[in-house]
Structures are given as C-alpha cells and as structure tokens.
Amino acid sequence: MSDRFVSLQKLSLAYGQTEVVPELDLDIREGELIALLGPSGCGKTTTMRAIAGLMAPKTGKIFIDGTDVTRTPANKRGIGLVFQSYALFPHLSAFENVAFGLRLKKMDNLEVTSRVEHGLNTVGLAHLAARKPAEMSGGQQQRLSLSRSLVMEPKVLLLDEPLSNLDARLRLEMRTELQRLQRETGITMVFVTHDQAEALALADRIVLMKEGVIEQLGTADELYNKPASKFAADFFGFENIFAVSDAGIVGNKGSLAGTFEAQDGHLAWRPGAVVVGKGPYEGTVTGVAFAGEQREYVIEAALGQIKATTPATDKRYEIGDSVAFDLPLAGAWHLPEGRQGVLMAK
Amino acid sequence: MFQNNREGLALALPAAVFTALLFLLPVGILLSEAFRVDGQWSLQGYVDFAVKPLNQTVFLRTLKLGFLVASVSAVIGYASAFCIVNMDAKSRGRVFGLVVLPLMISPVARTYAWIVILGRTGIVNDAIVGLGLSDTPIRILFTETAVFLGLLQLFLPLMIISLVSAMENLPKDVIPAARVLGANWFQVFTKVILPLTKDGLVMGGTLVFTGSLTAYIPPAILGGSKVLMLETLLYQRVNVANDFVSAGIIATILIVMSFGANLLLKRIAAARK
Amino acid sequence: MTSKWTSRLIIGLTLTFLIGPFLIIILAGMSAGDFLAFPPDGLSLKWYIKVFTVESFQKSFALSMFLAVFGTLTALVLGVPAAYAISRYDIPFGETIKTVVAAPIIVPGIIVGLALLRYLVIPLGFTVTLALFLAHTALVLPYAVRVVLSSLNNLESDMEEAAVLLGCSRVGAFTRVVLPNIQGGVLAAFILGFVTSFNQVPVSLFLSGPGVRTLPIDMLSYMEITFDPSVAALSALLAFLSVVIVFVAEKFLGFSRYV
Numbered sequence: 052m053s054d055r056f057v058s059l060q061k062l063s064l065a066y067g068q069t070e071v072v073p074e075l076d077l078d079i080r081e082g083e084l085i086a087l088l089g090p091s092g093c094g095k096t097t098t099m100r101a102i103a104g105l106m107a108p109k110t111g112k113i114f115i116d117g118t119d120v121t122r123t124p125a126n127k128r129g130i131g132l133v134f135q136s137y138a139l140f141p142h143l144s145a146f147e148n149v150a151f152g153l154r155l156k157k158m159d160n161l162e163v164t165s166r167v168e169h170g171l172n173t174v175g176l177a178h179l180a181a182r183k184p185a186e187m188s189g190g191q192q193q194r195l196s197l198s199r200s201l202v203m204e205p206k207v208l209l210l211d212e213p214l215s216n217l218d219a220r221l222r223l224e225m226r227t228e229l230q231r232l233q234r235e236t237g238i239t240m241v242f243v244t245h246d247q248a249e250a251l252a253l254a255d256r257i258v259l260m261k262e263g264v265i266e267q268l269g270t271a272d273e274l275y276n277k278p279a280s281k282f283a284a285d286f287f288g289f290e291n292i293f294a295v296s297d298a299g300i301v302g303n304k305g306s307l308a309g310t311f312e313a314q315d316g317h318l319a320w321r322p323g324a325v326v327v328g329k330g331p332y333e334g335t336v337t338g339v340a341f342a343g344e345q346r347e348y349v350i351e352a353a354l355g356q357i358k359a360t361t362p363a364t365d366k367r368y369e370i371g372d373s374v375a376f377d378l379p380l381a382g383a384w385h386l387p388e389g390r391q392g393v394l395m396a397k
Numbered sequence: 398m399f400q401n402n403r404e405g406l407a408l409a410l411p412a413a414v415f416t417a418l419l420f421l422l423p424v425g426i427l428l429s430e431a432f433r434v435d436g437q438w439s440l441q442g443y444v445d446f447a448v449k450p451l452n453q454t455v456f457l458r459t460l461k462l463g464f465l466v467a468s469v470s471a472v473i474g475y476a477s478a479f480c481i482v483n484m485d486a487k488s489r490g491r492v493f494g495l496v497v498l499p500l501m502i503s504p505v506a507r508t509y510a511w512i513v514i515l516g517r518t519g520i521v522n523d524a525i526v527g528l529g530l531s532d533t534p535i536r537i538l539f540t541e542t543a544v545f546l547g548l549l550q551l552f553l554p555l556m557i558i559s560l561v562s563a564m565e566n567l568p569k570d571v572i573p574a575a576r577v578l579g580a581n582w583f584q585v586f587t588k589v590i591l592p593l594t595k596d597g598l599v600m601g602g603t604l605v606f607t608g609s610l611t612a613y614i615p616p617a618i619l620g621g622s623k624v625l626m627l628e629t630l631l632y633q634r635v636n637v638a639n640d641f642v643s644a645g646i647i648a649t650i651l652i653v654m655s656f657g658a659n660l661l662l663k664r665i666a667a668a669r670k
Numbered sequence: 671m672t673s674k675w676t677s678r679l680i681i682g683l684t685l686t687f688l689i690g691p692f693l694i695i696i697l698a699g700m701s702a703g704d705f706l707a708f709p710p711d712g713l714s715l716k717w718y719i720k721v722f723t724v725e726s727f728q729k730s731f732a733l734s735m736f737l738a739v740f741g742t743l744t745a746l747v748l749g750v751p752a753a754y755a756i757s758r759y760d761i762p763f764g765e766t767i768k769t770v771v772a773a774p775i776i777v778p779g780i781i782v783g784l785a786l787l788r789y790l791v792i793p794l795g796f797t798v799t800l801a802l803f804l805a806h807t808a809l810v811l812p813y814a815v816r817v818v819l820s821s822l823n824n825l826e827s828d829m830e831e832a833a834v835l836l837g838c839s840r841v842g843a844f845t846r847v848v849l850p851n852i853q854g855g856v857l858a859a860f861i862l863g864f865v866t867s868f869n870q871v872p873v874s875l876f877l878s879g880p881g882v883r884t885l886p887i888d889m890l891s892y893m894e895i896t897f898d899p900s901v902a903a904l905s906a907l908l909a910f911l912s913v914v915i916v917f918v919a920e921k922f923l924g925f926s927r928y929v
C-alpha cells in the first residue's frame with residue numbers, strides 16, 4: 052500500500068486571474084477514505100477538478116500511483132468523479148448510464164451486461180435498470196451516479212458533496228452505504244463536504260481547508276480533539292474562543308482579567324465545558340433552546356457572547372435571567388502562539 | 398465552462414466570419430455609398446433626399462403607419478392576452494396555437510387574402526353596394542387603410558405572444574386583490590397590469606413597430622405605387638432609377654429607426670420602474 | 671357570466687381577423703370562374719390543380735425548397751458550434767461575435783439582397799443562386815443560434831465532464847451526450863429556419879434573374895400580370911403546408927416553446 056498513492060505537489064490553481072489555491076501539497080494513501088472539509092468557496096471543488104483533470108493547474112504536479120498525470124487528459128486518467136448534481140445522462144436508461152464508460156472501452160456486450168448488472172446490484176438498483184434518471188428519486192439517482200463511476204474500477208473515486216442533496220434519513224443511509232462500498236472495493240476515495248459531522252463520521256483522515264490552504268490534516272480524533280488553530284477549533288465545535296494575554300482573556304465586547312494562567316495565544320471551550328449556575332462571572336441569558344437531552348444557552352457577558360449547554364435535568368434559566376457562569380481553565384483547549392495546542396491540565 | 402478559450406473561438410469563428418464577410422461587409426459598403434457623392438465624402442445625398450416632398454411624405458407615412466399599427470396592436474393585444482391567460486389550460490393552448498400559426502405562413506399568402514376582401518369585387522364592397530351605402534364600389538385597396546390592415550394582421554401575433562408571456566408571469570391574484578381594494582377595471586389596468594407587463598409591451602412594441610417599418614409585402618401588394626412606404630420606395634428607386642444613394646439612405650434610416658425605437662422603448666420602460 | 675362572453679367575443683374577433691382571411695383565400699381559390707372573386711363564381715378545384723402545372727411555379731418552388739433546406743442545414747452547421755462555444759466557453763470577443771451573428775435580424779432584408787447583388791454578384795461573378803443561398807443562410811443563422819443556445823443552456827455542463835471522465839473525448843462527449851439531449855432544439859431550429867427562409871421575400875427581391883426566382887417572388891410577379899385565382903389557390907396550399915408542419919412539430923416537439 053502506497054502512502055503517496057495520490058500526490059499533489061506544490062499545486063496552484065486559478066480561474067483566470069482569480070487564484071483559488073495558492074500552493075497545495077497533499078499525499079493520499081492507497082485505499083483510504085479521505086475528506087476535504089472546509090467552508091463554502093475554500094477551493095474544495097476546484098482541487099477535486101484538478102485531480103480529475105477537468106482543470107489544468109497553473110503550476111505544480113499531480114501524481115497518481117507514482118505516475119505524473121499533470122498533463123494527462125481527464126479521459127485517460129482513470130479517475131471517477133461523482134458530481135454533486137449527479138450529472139446523469141437524461142436520454143439513457145439507468146442500465147445505459149452505467150454501461151456508458153464500459154462501452155467506450157470496447158468491451159464485449161456480455162461482459163458489459165454482467166458488469167452493469169453487478170454494478171446496479173451493489174447499489175441496490177437492479178430492479179430499476181430500465182428507468183430513465185428522471186423517473187428515479189434523488190437517493191436512487193445518487194446511487195446510480197455512484198454505480199456509474201464504480202463499474203469503471205477507477206484508481207481513485209472523487210465525490211463532490213455526495214450527500215448534500217439528500218434528506219436527513221437518506222443521508223445517514225448513504226453514509227453507511229459509502230463506507231461499506233469503500234471497504235468492499237478498497238478504492239481510494241476522496242470526498243468533499245462542508246459538514247464536519249459527516250467528515251468525522253466517514254473519513255479515515257480529514258483535510259481541513261481554508262481559502263485554498265490546508266489548515267490541518269489528520270484523523271477525525273485528531274481534528275476533533277486537538278485542533279491546531281483557532282479556525283480548526285472553531286470549525287470543530289469550540290464555540291467560545293478568546294485571545295489570552297497576561298492571564299486575561301479578551302472577547303469582542305470586553306475582557307476578563309485574572310486567573311487564566313496560560314501562555315499568550317487562544318483559549319477555547321466547547322459549550323458543554325462552560326459551567327452555568329455558579330462561578331465568578333455574571334451574564335444575562337439572551338437565548339435558550341431545548342435540544343433533547345440538553346439545553347443550549349446564549350449568555351451575554353462583559354466579554355461578549357458565551358455559548359453554553361447544560362443537561363436538560365439541570366435548573367432552567369429563562370431569557371432575561373441573570374446567571375453566574377464559569378470558564379474553567381482546567382479542560383480548556385489552549386493554543387499557544389506558534390506552538391501546538393494542548394489541553395489545560397485539570 | 399471549459400478553459401480552453403481558443404478552442405471556443407475556433408468553434409464560434411466560422412459563423413461570425415461568414416456573417417461578417419458575406420453579409421455585414423456588403424451591407425456596410427452599400428450604406429457608406431450614401432455618404433459619397435461623385436467619389437467625395439459628403440452629406441449632399443442626404444440633403445437632396447430630404448428636400449424631395451415625395452420622400453418626406455413616404456418617411457412620415459411609414460412612421461405614422463408603424464406607430465398606428467403598434468398602438469392598435471397593443472390595444473387588441475392587451476384585450477386578447479388578458480382573455481387568453483384567463484382561459485383554462487386546454488383552450489389556452491389551442492387559442493395560443495392559432496395565434497402563433499399565422500407567423501409560420503407565407504406573408505405573401507397572408508397579405509393576398511386582403512385583395513379578395515378589399516378589392517372592387519371583394520366582400521366588403523359587395524356588402525357596401527348590397528346595403529345601398531354606395532352605388533359603385535369604393536376604393537379601399539391601394540389606400541393607407543388597406544396597408545394598415547395588412548400590417549396589423551402580419552404583426553399582431555407578435556404583440557399578443559409578448560403580452561401573453563408577460564401576463565403569465567404576473568404574480569397570482571394581484572388582479573382580484575386590486576379589485577377587492579376597490580379599483581375599477583380601468584384602474585386595475587393602469588395601476589396593476591400595465592406597470593407589471595411593460596417589459597412585454599416594450600418587447601412586443603419593438604417587434605411590431607420595427608416589423609411594420611421594414612415590411613415590404615403589405616405596402617407592395619396592398620399599397621402599390623399609390624401608398625409607398627420606405628421599403629417600397631427603396632425598391633422603386635433602385636428598379637426605376639438605379640438610385641443606389643437613395644437606397645443606402647433609406648436603409649440607414651430604417652436601421653437607425655429600428656434601433657432608435659428599441660432604445661427609446663427600453664428607456665421609457667426603465668424610467669417608469 | 672357576462673365577462674365570459676365578453677372574453678369569448680374578444681378572442682373570436684381577434685381570431686377571425688387573424689385566421690379568417692385564410693378561409694376566404696381557400697374558398698377564393700376554389701372558384702370555377704376565371705377571375706378572383708369572393709364569394710367564388712361556382713366551385714371547382716381547377717385552380718388548385720393548375721398551380722401544379724405552371725412551369726414557373728414548379729421551378730421557383732424547387733429553388734425555394736433548395737434554399738430553405740440547404741440554407742438552414744448550412745446555418746446549423748455554422749450555428750450549432752457557435753452556440754456551443756457561446757454557452758460553454760468564455761470566448762474572447764464573445765459579445766462582438768454574438769452581435770455580429772445576430773445582426774442579420776436587424777438589417778432590412780431588401781438591403782441585404784441589394785448589397786449582395788452589387789458587391790458579390792456583379793463584380794465577383796457569384797451566381798444569383800449562390801448569392802441567394804448565402805443570404806438565406808446568414809438570415810437563418812441568428813434563429814438557429816438562438817434556439818440551439820437556449821437548449822444548450824438548459825443542459826448542465828456537468829454531464830459532458832462526466833462523459834469525459836468515463837473515457838469520452840471532447841467530441842465524443844458532444845455527440846454522445848450533448849447532441850442527443852438537444853436534438854429537439856436542433857430540429858425546432860431547423861423547422862423555424864426552414865419556414866423563415868421559405869417565406870422570405872425582401873432578401874430575394876433583387877436577387878432574381880432569368881429563371882431564378884423564389885416562390886414568393888414568383889407569386890408577387892405573377893399576381894401583377896394575372897388576376898386569376900391561381901395565386902389564391904397557391905397561397906392556400908402554402909398555408910396548408912405550414913399548418914401541417916407546425917402541427918406535426920408541435921405534436922412531437924412542443925415546438926411553440928422554442929419560437
């Protein structure tokens with residue numbers, strides 16, 4: 052198994068004069084399921100299109116399985132891409148959609164039929180082979196599109212926001228389906244998403260991007276628990292992030308002096324780490340929402356807004372109530388300037 | 398979007414070059430000839446053209462007929478379009494089809510019918526004589542009225558189509574809403590329908606007006622040499638007198654007026670937003 | 671329901687004005703007499719039969735058919751790639767190219783015919799037929815581009831990229847994926863172009879020579895000399911032909927949404 056099955060080297064991508072990705076280095080392992088995660092417009096689709104060969108890089112190189120494919124046209128790269136819009140061929144039946152690429156390979160008819168049948172079976176669409184895409188549901192179209200790419204046995208399968216057009220239930224179903232397919236086929240998969248929960252649930256590794264630059268690359272566990280930057284921390288649910296200097300923290304409204312004995316940089320708390328109901332600080336509840344097992348609060352304090360959650364069984368505060376709270380140093384995520392983040396000792 | 402724009406240029410260029418070389422270039426040269434008198438650049442041709450009373454009459458008549466046809470078709474167009482959009486889907490499709498159909502039929506055929514209707518022995522004259530309104534048939538053919546009717550029949554469908562599509566895009570229930578708020582039909586029209594469909598009116602108006610200005614067949618068949626319009630005048634100048642300067646001038650006038658009408662109507666529409 | 675009857679009356683009058691004259695033409699052509707009249711002097715089909723035997727009508731019909739078919743095909747050969755380029759590429763001078771291709775709609779046709787006669791036929795020795803063919807092609811081109819363009823714009827370009835990733839060449843993606851999905855538009859463009867060209871008069875006014883006349887021009891000059899019902903019969907036949915074409919096109923294509 053190669054560790055650099057797909058290798059992007061000093062890749063720079065632009066649309067005309069608009070530079071989208073300044074310089075990207077990324078190695079993807081053979082057989083892994085990797086997620087490209089980032090806010091809208093950060094260059095995820097662009098990167099994917101470059102890997103597929105639909106867009107020529109300005110500079111840099113792309114290697115796949117050890118071969119430089121930078122100049123290889125898209126139809127010779129052996130890469131599959133599942134489009135966000137599915138891009139099914141409306142004039143062809145489900146069967147012919149899946150057969151499309153195989154027929155271009157001049158495969159004989161029997162072989163095509165057996166492969167397509169197998170392909171449709173894998174995604175549970177064998178019974179709909181004769182239908183046109185317009186006569187299928189969103190989830191079925193999605194699986195058809197997946198199947199069309201899979202039967203080509205691509206070296207790498209790219210998926211652009213594969214789940215974003217599906218409703219919540221189907222999305223969960225397809226997540227499991229994707230994982231199963233990936234495990235069964237062992238195909239290297241790269242999928243784009245801007246949903247952190249999806250990335251965490253599916254991916255072996257996550258590439259967090261911001262404005263065309265990789266912010267952090269690691270396993271789900273690493274990104275979730277050890278975000279390397281303020282941006283990453285924010286993206287993975289540390290909703291209370293404050294600059295820390297001289298043992299005081301600074302919010303957008305004001306500051307709290309005192310007891311935050313940490314090196315200058317940032318301190319971050321998940322809403323669940325904020326103590327509500329007791330503590331040295333005071334604020335006013337400006338929002339409260341019931342979310343099943345817990346209650347979510349927005350507290351307006353001298354510092355600015357604090358987001359907190361408490362178990363639903365705890366005492367309940369109403370909008371307008373004054374409430375005491377604490378930001379316990381022990382358990383806060385600390386991002387010292389220029390160094391790796393650490394969990395503050397309990 | 399593909400990135401290789403030179404490839405795109407290569408695909409688009411044949412069409413553009415074809416039109417530019419074989420169409421625009423000859424037309425351009427012809428237009429420029431009107432600015433040359435005895436091999437010199439000059440506006441004398443335009444001056445000579447403008448002072449001739451016949452040319453003035455024809456110019457004004459063309460403008461007048463274009464304006465009349467556009468106005469009348471707007472009135473009929475609104476009434477018809479309003480009825481069409483309020484029909485049930487099935488009859489709406491049928492009626493709309495019947496409105497579009499004439500556009501596909503040869504204008505010569507469409508205009509020729511009026512000779513049968515308006516001629517000395519046509520139905521209109523039969524009726525007039527039969528009813529004793531006049532002892533002898535009256536002349537309708539080869540009058541402005543005949544040309545007007547021919548033009549109106551030719552271009553009315555364009556106005557109706559434009560107005561129907563504008564009215565189909567009216568927000569649902571604005572008309573009942575205005576009625577409930579106390580507006581009478583006239584107010585509904587001026588305060589609700591007109592402002593909301595003016596893009597369609599501009600579109601239809603431009604098509605009908607420029608179409609009437611540059612139409613050849615109705616004035617040729619129904620007007621003859623008695624009721625010349627700019628196009629028939631052009632034809633006559635070239636055929637009778639080999640007068641290419643006048644031809645170039647008339648062509649320029651027609652092009653400028655078509656563009657001008659379009660711009661003007663767009664301005665008016667934009668100003669009332 | 672008075673408003674319902676008002677509405678029917680308005681539509682009825684409008685349609686009578688638009689369609690009625692054709693009914694009159696059909697009947698006028700059925701006259702048994704020798705002069706155009708309505709109501710006709712007795713009924714017969716002799717004029718409908720006669721028009722098929724008039725030699726100049728035969729010739730001019732053939733020329734008009736030739737121009738309409740080959741002019742429109744040529745316009746599509748030029749126009750489909752141009753529409754494709756406009757919709758899929760960010761071409762340099764794109765706006766200029768679009769304006770140039772659309773220009774023939776704005777230029778009065780009579781000028782076009784005259785210009786081609788003066789600068790292509792007389793000095794360069796183009797035949798009148800060739801000049802007619804070029805003029806009709808250029809005239810149909812804007813319609814072809816417009817109709818095909820609107821079909822292309824309704825088709826996602828993702829699909830072509832998907833085809834390329836499945837192994838198609840760019841040309842292959844066009845023929846296998848784009849063309850099958852815009853064929854309705856291309857056919858509609860052909861019909862619209864055909865009708866436009868066939869019915870075209872002003873462009874052909876000056877472009878006629880001995881034995882070279884399009885059908886509408888031939889009809890115009892025939893009616894100047896002769897006052898028999900044959901032009902009425904021919905008009906009725908042409909109208910009938912258009913009705914059939916449009917009806918079939920509407921049935922199979924939903925033609926009116928492309929016009």
Ligand SMILES: Nc1ncnc2c1ncn2[C@@H]1O[C@H](COP(=O)(O)OP(=O)(O)OP(=O)(O)O)[C@@H](O)[C@H]1O
Nearest residue numbers: 066069071090091092093094095096097098245398
């Ligand atoms: N064809 C184009 N021409 C010019 N700029 C473009 C084009 N396509 C994308 N961009 C720009 O490039 C940047 C990155 O776009 P990209 O589609 O890669 O974002 P993304 O990360 O996939 O976002 P999303 O999550 O919204 O899909 C954006 O700022 C976008 O505006």
Ligand SMILES: [Mg+2]
Nearest residue numbers: 095096097211
């Ligand atoms: Mg994207």
